Amino acid sequence: MRMRVLVISLDLFSTQERANNIIERLKRIHKEENLVIVLKNNSNQNQSFGSPGISDEVLKTGRDILHQIHSGLFNVSVIYSQLMEQYGISSVAIGDSDIGLEIDDRDIKVAVSKIDTSLLTQSIRSGQVPVISGGFTQLSRDGKISGNKGASDLLAVAIASSLGTERCEFWSKDTGVYSGDRSIVVNSQKIDELNTDECMEMAVLGFVLPDMEALELARKTGVNIFFTAPFSEEGTWIMANRGNENNNVKAVAYDTDTAKIAVLGVPDRPGIAATIFSALSENDISSEMIIQSVMRGQINDIAFLVKKADIERAITVCRNLARETGAQGVTFDTEIARVSVIGAGISNRPDIPSRVFSTLAAHEINIDMIAATSISIICVVSEPQAQKAVQALHSEFIE
Amino acid sequence: MRLPLRVKVPASSANLGSGFDTVGLALSLYNFFDVLETMPEGEYSIDIIGEGSTELSRDIGNQFIQSYEKACDSWGIAKKGLRVRSSNAVPLARGLGSSSTAIVGGVMIANLFRDVPLSREALLPLMVEAEGHPDNVVPCCLGGMVVSCWDNGELKFVKMPRLPQDIVAVVAVPDFKVSTKDAREALPQNVSMKDAVFNLSRSALLAASWATGKFDNLPWAMGDKLHQPFRSKLFPGGETILREVKEIPECTGVAISGSGPSVIAFSNGSGNPVAKLMCSIFTKYGVRSRFFVLDEDYQGTVIESLPGLRREI
Numbered sequence: 163m164r165m166r167v168l169v170i171s172l173d174l175f176s177t178q179e180r181a182n183n184i185i186e187r188l189k190r191i192h193k194e195e196n197l198v199i200v201l202k203n204n205s206n207q208n209q210s211f212g213s214p215g216i217s218d219e220v221l222k223t224g225r226d227i228l229h230q231i232h233s234g235l236f237n238v239s240v241i242y243s244q245l246m247e248q249y250g251i252s253s254v255a256i257g258d259s260d261i262g263l264e265i266d267d268r269d270i271k272v273a274v275s276k277i278d279t280s281l282l283t284q285s286i287r288s289g290q291v292p293v294i295s296g297g298f299t300q301l302s303r304d305g306k307i308s309g310n311k312g313a314s315d316l317l318a319v320a321i322a323s324s325l326g327t328e329r330c331e332f333w334s335k336d337t338g339v340y341s342g343d344r345s346i347v348v349n350s351q352k353i354d355e356l357n358t359d360e361c362m363e364m365a366v367l368g369f370v371l372p373d374m375e376a377l378e379l380a381r382k383t384g385v386n387i388f389f390t391a392p393f394s395e396e397g398t399w400i401m402a403n404r405g406n407e408n409n410n411v412k413a414v415a416y417d418t419d420t421a422k423i424a425v426l427g428v429p430d431r432p433g434i435a436a437t438i439f440s441a442l443s444e445n446d447i448s449s450e451m452i453i454q455s456v457m458r459g460q461i462n463d464i465a466f467l468v469k470k471a472d473i474e475r476a477i478t479v480c481r482n483l484a485r486e487t488g489a490q491g492v493t494f495d496t497e498i499a500r501v502s503v504i505g506a507g508i509s510n511r512p513d514i515p516s517r518v519f520s521t522l523a524a525h526e527i528n529i530d531m532i533a534a535t536s537i538s539i540i541c542v543v544s545e546p547q548a549q550k551a552v553q554a555l556h557s558e559f560i561e
Numbered sequence: 562m563r564l565p566l567r568v569k570v571p572a573s574s575a576n577l578g579s580g581f582d583t584v585g586l587a588l589s590l591y592n593f594f595d596v597l598e599t600m601p602e603g604e605y606s607i608d609i610i611g612e613g614s615t616e617l618s619r620d621i622g623n624q625f626i627q628s629y630e631k632a633c634d635s636w637g638i639a640k641k642g643l644r645v646r647s648s649n650a651v652p653l654a655r656g657l658g659s660s661s662t663a664i665v666g667g668v669m670i671a672n673l674f675r676d677v678p679l680s681r682e683a684l685l686p687l688m689v690e691a692e693g694h695p696d697n698v699v700p701c702c703l704g705g706m707v708v709s710c711w712d713n714g715e716l717k718f719v720k721m722p723r724l725p726q727d728i729v730a731v732v733a734v735p736d737f738k739v740s741t742k743d744a745r746e747a748l749p750q751n752v753s754m755k756d757a758v759f760n761l762s763r764s765a766l767l768a769a770s771w772a773t774g775k776f777d778n779l780p781w782a783m784g785d786k787l788h789q790p791f792r793s794k795l796f797p798g799g800e801t802i803l804r805e806v807k808e809i810p811e812c813t814g815v816a817i818s819g820s821g822p823s824v825i826a827f828s829n830g831s832g833n834p835v836a837k838l839m840c841s842i843f844t845k846y847g848v849r850s851r852f853f854v855l856d857e858d859y860q861g862t863v864i865e866s867l868p869g870l871r872r873e874i
Contacts, residue, residue, distance in 0.1 A: 427591070427593065427611070427648055427650050461593070461648055463611075473833060474831045474833045475831075477836075477854050478831055481854055481856070485856070490590065490592070490593065490611075491589065491590035491591060493852070493853055494852050494853070495840075495851040495852070496836075497840050497843075497849065497850065545844065546844060546847075
């Protein structure tokens with residue numbers, strides 16, 4: 163029998179009707195396929211337990227269990243496996259420790275390498291659907307669900323790989339991956355197929371997609387990901403191999419969660435860049451799009467991007483660096499956005515950079531910084547112009 | 562004198578609210594004027610990198626050269642030609658004393674050609690005369706926060722104690738220019754006695770508070786009725802920033818920097834909340850901006866040797 167590892171976002175259970183429909187769909191699939199379900203807390207914030215998606219009976223069960231435990235944390239998979247039992251699907255809640263993970267395994271990447279699938283296999287053989295609260299998704303006594311949402315993705319791909327299935331399916335509210343943010347690009351189109359390289363680039367550049375480490379593991383282990391909505395037959399395949407390069411722009415991304423820093427007039431000495439980026443690294447500040455200006459007069463400007471969440475620490479680090487290195491100063495710009503076109507093989511298309519820059523120029527959008535990889539061209543523009551830039555580029559390359 | 566050498570000149574913020582045309586602060590943002598070699602008299606080669614590289618004159622009209630020549634003329638010494646590279650980080654025409662850096666730099670270089678170079682303090686009248694007012698060039702030359710008065714060619718000034726290190730100067734610089742002419746014309750011809758007293762009391766409080774370390778008084782002491790109510794109307798978001806930024810708990814005073822359109826605010830901590838609000842207001846008014854988080858420069862203009870080929874002149 164075919165095997166499907168299914169990642170389901172908890173927010174899909176947001177109403178009673180939705181929950182009923184999802185369980186019914188699972189029931190139909192389970193008649194023909196073996197299933198492993200990995201639950202995912204898709205919210206950045208902890209969700210409140212007791213959403214309308216859980217029936218009163220299951221809710222009561224959950225509360226009863228909460229009263230009985232003393233650790234303060236509880237595996238949400240029990241709640242959802244009981245919900246499935248209610249609908250006649252034989253299921254079993256699998257905790258992190260049941261597959262060899264320990265609660266102290268903070269490094270999920272290390273943890274997944276230890277996965278023991280014997281209990282999963284046993285449950286599947288006996289006709290049960292294992293329900294896993296992936297990524298240490300837990301319920302606290304105060305009724306909040308917490309968890310590392312990226313860890314669920316990674317765990318699911320690791321399980322798919324360990325069980326020898328080539329398909330890992332992600333259910334979310336979207337029916338697939340689209341060529342642009344549908345809230346601003348009216349004509350964005352569903353992409354049928356991407357490779358993991360493209361998908362990883364899109365995730366970095368602003369798309370909400372499976373976790374980066376999950377994609378990396380999928381590529382390494384040959385697991386294909388199908389990204390879809392629960393009631394759709396359509397979706398987007400994220401293929402582990404790189405065989406689908408067609409040298410076209412497939413998506414236009416944008417990301418406003420970024421700030422630009424420029425260290426001005428840095429002395430042109432060996433080791434200066436190492437000093438700057440070591441100091442940022444020591445303070446756990448990731449930097450991207452590092453650009454050093456052409457040296458003139460024994461000094462350079464070094465510009466780079468950091469996450470907005472890191473800007474406060476970056477200000478302190480960079481001011482100290484400017485003082486220590488004898489730089490002319492440091493300037494910060496938080497009102498920016500990255501706008502990118504992405505597609506495998508576009509570096510083989512000499513027309514694409516010129517079309518990107520001409521399109522932005524035609525819309526009077528000034529470019530602050532430019533960077534390119536083999537599968538993307540990234541421009542930094544002012545934040546208020548980001549949406550216009552995305553729409554213009556999408557219209558130029560995809561519509 | 563051994564060439565090449567570098568004149569490192571700090572940015573400055575004049576007025577500081579109530580201290581109109583009299584109070585200025587040197588900031589840790591620098592223009593470098595590298596003098597690479599001498600040339601025959603009257604010949605100049607000027608390379609400009611960074612701020613103003615597409616706008617500033619590369620010939621005799623360059624403010625650094627004009628300042629250099631004027632100083633040489635006033636002392637009656639030969640005006641050797643120069644090959645100069647100007648690396649500018651101080652935004653041009655934004656109220657951060659960019660032109661003062663050129664004036665101070667030019668005079669400092671001319672001074673090196675004197676048989677007996679003068680002290681920096683002795684050079685100040687020449688610099689103030691070139692600029693027309695003292696509150697940029699004096700802190701730019703000497704560093705620190707300086708209170709200065711200029712009247713009929715006579716200069717009196719006091720360099721104040723250091724700003725505590727836990728207070729930073731956040732400067733938001735919009736992508737918008739206010740011409741000096743507009744900034745001057747925006748000012749009223751006459752002011753009321755009430756407004757004059759308002760500023761007099763606050764500028765005195767500003768100087769006294771800075772001198773005695775009572776920095777909690779800055780939000781009050783930087784209040785102004787002589788120039789900011791008029792000049793804040795000259796750039797989008799100006800009035801809103803002056804009104805809203807001082808409400809942030811970390812903010813310890815806000816003012817238009819120089820004649821604008823940059824805005825300077827003192828802040829405890831990283832300065833990020835203050836910077837964020839200032840830039841978001843500029844964005845709301847449709848103006849792009851960036852920001853600096855600066856320390857007080859207490860050293861002023863310095864001349865440093867440059868690595869590379871050395872040349873005697």
